[in-house]
Amino acid sequence: MTQNLSPATPLVGRDQELARLLGVLERARGGEARAVLVAGDAGVGKTRVLDEVVARAARDGMTVLSGHCVDLGDVGLPYLPFTEVLGVIAGDARLAEVLAAHPVVDRMLGGGTDAARDSRLQLFEGMAGLLADLADTAPLLLVLEDLHWADQSSRDLLRFLLSRGVFQRPTGGVAVLASYRSDDLHRRHPLRPLLAELVRLPAVERLELRPLADAEVARLVRALEERPLPETTVRRIVERAEGNAFYAEELLAATDTEAGGVPSGLADVLLIRFEQLSDTAQQVLRTAAVAGRRVEHDLLREAAGLPEAELESALREALGRQLLVPGDGDTYSFRHALAREAVYADLLPGERARLHGAFARLLTERPRRAETAAERAHHYRESHDLAEALTASLEAADHARRVGAPAEELRHLEAALDLWSAVDPSARPSGEGHNRVTLTLRASSAAAHAGAAHRAVALTRSALAGVDQEEDSELAARVRYTLAGNLMTVDNLSAAYAHSSEALALIPAEPPSPTWVWAAATHVLAARHVGATDTALRVAHEALAVAERLGVTDARADLLVSLAALEGGGRRSPQGRARLREARDLARGSGNAPVELRALFNLAVGSFEAGELEECLPWLTEGLDRARRSGLLSSAYPLEMRYLRLVVLYTLGRWDECVRDAATDTEALPTAGGYATAPAWYVSLARGDLTVADRAKALQEGPFDWMGTLVAGIVRTDAAALAGDPEAAVERMRFTVEALTDDAGVRPDVTVRLAALALSAVSDRAVELRLKGDEAGARRWADTATELVELARASAVRGTDHAPQGPEGMAWLARAEAEWLRAGSGPDVEAWGKAVAAFDYGDAYELARCRLRHAEALLTAERREEAAVEAAAVRETAARLGALPLLERADALIRRGRLSDARGDTASPLTAREQDVLRLLARGRSNRQIGEELFISGKTASVHVSNILAKLGAASRGEAVAIAYREGLIAPEPTASG
Structure with missing residues (x-):
């Protein structure tokens, strides 16, 4: 239910806002898709402005669909505004045929099967397809009111529609107007x-409705009242x-x-109007306030307990007082949400509970439509009938x-759990x-499906606290291995191993059972993570034999x-990947999507660890497609796969593709967090945006x-190194390693990368101090470098058998070793040559960074021609990546070492954009003309010109052009005569 002005209220003081919204409609009629968030x-x-836009859209032949969100406290009605829209479509004979072509959206109205969870993306795409098809028949206006009350699923669907859904499809034109209360957004x-x-999307804009000016309020008041009003009355209303x-x-x-003075608060104003009604009308309004957003006529009659004639009166x-307004389907709703809130707040506690109970019973006596369950749960809880509230919540x-x-x-499950202990055991559902x-x-499973991994852990811990292992050892084991699996998703590996050990101990191996097999499979995974390889191998082979004997195919695949x-x-070997393909096929045949996703993830990681980055991508594509079709995109392995895909794109130097794909992750995976942001931040940092460190800090x-x-x-340590701040780089590295080290003291694999990044800044400082003659200071930083390289060496191997990390980890170790030598004694050609070779598995950016250090070492060793080759290669890669x-x-090293002379060519110190500006300077263009030709502002052109003068050591534009000709940075252009 929304609170709004009467449709008859004149629209005063909103000319600019209305013109802007009507412009959006005009663009929609021209085939564009646009959205405005009206705050x-x-x-x-807000509603009055939207009513005006809706009326004009309808007059112009647009299809208009409206949906409203509702406040039901902590009870959510999934997809409420969209189910309202679907109800309108279903009731319009002109649109019903289009709706029939998209049966998947019928699940929003309660149709479909229990498998609906497994196709959430299909549900979203079905809604997008429906709206697109409607827009093909006529331009479409979709109005969503009161987003501040929207349930999470509605928010997720809106995110999808505006970022990937209907706005990414060729349609006949769509306009979306969505309103929300800005003062409700804590x-x-x-x-x-x-x-x-949403406001960052190119097709979405925000419109803020500001309070009216005093003169506009006065004009509105006079327009609302036909009789003349005393100036003092108008002035007091305006105030x-x-x-x-x-x-x-x-x-x-x-x-x-005839009431006394005007009250100071809105609630008082609303209650004054309410109290002017007859006692019967007040009773009806009190009853309607308890019903919620709207109420059906017969339901209101039964709850109020009035004869039809009295109710109608x-x-x-x-x-007549415009406190209620009629709606579709023989319903009534409060004209303003605040009016309903004021009336509801004025109820006595006992009166409120009695009316909630009446609505709960009436809804219960009706056909048990699943979509009323949330409302029944709300009414039963507010009426203190906790047993029925529990049943309805389930x-x-x-x-x-x-x-x-x-x-x-x-x-809803958490609401049921809150009620559980308050309900007598005999009254609980059986x-x-x-x-x-x-x-x-x-509930922990639902949390995992929703991407709330830490909440899943907390819920499973709660289950563990309530289980009686002596009474039901099998359930106790299941709780423990479920907890172990959840703990592994948040990398609490030692605790996961402890719980999986307990689970395995609770269930005897004989007689064999599926529960023991799954407990063993979880224990194998946990043991592997903590480096207990011998235990993992022994239990895995034993469990595999039992799984084969029992025919537990999906557990066999997991093992x-x-x-x-x-x-x-390992998984990077041909034999390992052949076994993973077998596991994928077994899991797929058994219908166990999570195990199939685990197999696909490991196939992708195996390729990555083998340095076969291009081969990694098809496995990730297959895995993410399977996750979409299974409704598991927010679960652990798909999150890892999405992140790995972005990392592979970043590593291969496909940065624009990486950034573009990462931008869609927040829409597709709203709970992805660092999984979605990391690779795009790595790109931004490499391209010179150090402010990402501040965003990463959050x-x-x-x-x-x-x-x-x-x-x-990673982001903050590298940013500090790039800024030349070794103190901050070391502090951030140590903080991160400590935070990620588990309870058993096992450091994360990323330690080697973090140590190498910090070492870069440390070696720079040591070299700088040595050049200044500060040997004591250089030795202190060299000692820090030794601490860091030892940390890198220790983390580059895993487990008790000291198995090395894959090519990536060993490449970072090679870089750490080279930085350590540089800090202690200066650039070492051989060490940097090894680092270059190590990163040659495919990491374009890190390879270039090591080649720059290698060029520096070669230059120090007077091997200038080799240094020139390396520096030129670095320059080419950096220019291609936009780093x-x-x-x-690279340009600074080329100039300092005169490496262009060593190669017999000229390496420009200017960026590609500065070279474009320089060519226009040579043609005598002004800053304004340069801006126009390059589609940049004159101010930006001026900044580029200043940079060119500084880099070339020129005092004027003409001198800069002369230097550029002399050094071969630009070639003279032919005249008209040739």
Whole structure:
């Protein structure tokens, strides 16, 4: 239910806003897709402006669809505004045929099967396809009101539609107008991050409805009242309204009563109008306020307990006062949400509970439509009928699961768990799965599906606290190995191993059982992670034999994945990858998508670890496609695969593709966190944007997230090194390693990379101090370098058998060793040659950075021709990637060492853009003309000209051109005569 101005209210003071919105409609009629987020305080006139736009759109032949969000406290109605839109479409004979072509969206209306969770993306794409097809028949206007009350699934669907869905399809034109109360958005409001994402999209803009000026409020008040008003009355309304059109209208209405003075608060104003009604009408409004956003006529009659004639008389009175407005389908709703809130707040506690109970019972007596379960749960809870609230919450969770809304399923399950202990055991739902432990396990599964890994861990810990292992050892084991699996997703590896050990001990191996097999499979994975290879191998082979004997195919596949990493050459060997392909096929045949995704992830990682980056991408594509079709995109392995895909693109130097794909991750995986941001930040940092370090810092300041901490550590350590701040680089590296080290003291693999990055800044400082003659200072930093290289050496190997990391880890170790030698004694040609060779597996940027150090070492060794070749290669890579800081360092080395002379050619110290500007300078262009030809501002052109003068050591534009001709940076252009 929304609060709005009357459609008859004149639209005052909104000419600019209306013109802007009508311009969006005009562009939609021209075939464009645009969206406007309409913000403003409650009562400022958002709905009135939208009503005007809707009326004009309808007159112009556009298809208009509207949906509203609703406040039901902590109870969510999944996809509510979109189900309202679908209801309108289904009821319009002209549109029903289009709807029939998209049966998948029927699940939003409660249709479909329990498999709906497994096709959430299909649901989203179905909605996008439906809207696109509607737009093909006529330009479409979609209006969504009160987004501040939107449920998470509706927010996710809106994100999809605006960033990838209907806005990415060729249509006949779509306009989306979505309103929300800006004064309701506290710092942690879930809508805030979504708005921040959406306004960055090119097709989305924000429109803020500001309070009206005093003169406009006065004009509005006079326009609303036919009779002349005393100036003092108008002035007092203007003062009280404070620019809010709704306040003004309500204050004006209150002057037409015999009540005393005008109250200072809006609630008081609303209650004055309410109290002017008859007792029966007040009773009806109190009952309607408890119903929520809207109420059906017969439901209101039964809840109020009034004869039809009395109800109709009361409703006519309320409608006449415009406190209620009629709606579609024989329904009524409050004209303003704030009016409903004020009436509801004025109820006595006992009266409120009694009316909630009446609505709950009436809804229960009706056909048990699944979509009413959330409302019934709300009413039963507010009426203090906790047993029925528990039952309805579980039904609401089932409904959320069927429509593919895991976040809402989790919320309803947690509500049920909160109620569980307050409900008498005899009144709790009975049947399999209806006990606190199994419900908690189900909630942890929903959390994992929603991408809330840490919440999944907390819920499983709660289940562990409630399980009685003596009474049900099998359930106790299942809880423990589930907890172990969840702990591994957040990299708490030692704790995972402890719990998997306990799980295996609780279930005897004989007689064999599927529970023991899965406990063993989880223990194998945990043992491998903590380096207990012998244990992992022994248990894996034993469990594999049992799985084959019992025919537990998916567990067999899971064990084969673990063995592929444990035996022979590991998952990067041909034998290991053959075993992984077998596991993939077994998991697919058994229908176990999570195990299949694990096999595909390991196939991709095996290729990556073997340095076969191009071969890695098809496995990732297959895995992510399978995750989409299974509804598991937010679970652990798809998150890892998405991240790995972006890392591979980054490593291969396909940076623009990497950034573009990363930009879609927030839409596709709203809970991805560091998985989505990291590779794009790596690109930004390499291209010279050091401010990403500040954005990365936020990942370390919030609640602990393992991946976010890792990403922030890499970005912030490298940023400090690039800024020449070794103190900060070392501090950030140590902080990150400590944060990621598990309870058993096992450091993360990324330690070797972090140490190498910090060593870069440390060796720079040591070399700088040595050149200044400060040997003591240089030795102190050399000692720091020794500490860091030892840390890198220790983390470059894994487990008790000291197996080395893959090519990437060993490449970072080679770089760390070379930086250590540079800090202690200066650039070492051989060490940097090894680092170059190590990164030659495919990491374009890190290879170039090592080649620059190699060129520096060759130059120091007077091997200038070889140094020139290396520096030129670095320059070519940096220019191709757009890595400006690296390009500038390469140019500086070329100039300092006169390496262009050594190669017999000229390496320009200018960037590609500066060379473009230089050519136009040579033609005598002004800054303004340069800007026009290069499509940049004159101010930006001026900055480029200043940079050119500084780099060439010129005092004027003419001198810069002369130097450029002399040094061969530009060639004379032929005249008209040739």
